[in-house]
Amino acid sequence: MIEMLHNAGIKSEYAYAGGFASIALSLGSWLISRTKKDHSKAQSDRWGIFIGHWAPTFFALGVALKLEEKE
Template identity: 25%
Template structure:
């Protein structure tokens, strides 16, 4: 049902696949940046990178669901 609503709004599978790949790049960027921050703040920066790393599979699967509807 939610996938149909997203399709009616104009979101397509390509949008979510690109977002998934961009979130991988964002995760890597945050991870690299975490290595440059102070030791006391490094743990929080690494957790932020790991949290962002959880997004790609979800976004990719949403894109796959939209592709099946298309």
């Protein structure tokens, strides 16, 4: 899969950027959902945690792609 992504032109920098963007999106979605009157605190926390789990995946893909680029 990593080789396929590499051959498709996806660079490790893109995956790292996706990781940082997901952290920002996680914080943003948490803050936005906290401002809505009809959402509970638990729902806001779930949104932030759900999106926050994407970051490690993007960072792991970045590392794998970086190793693929060195070959």
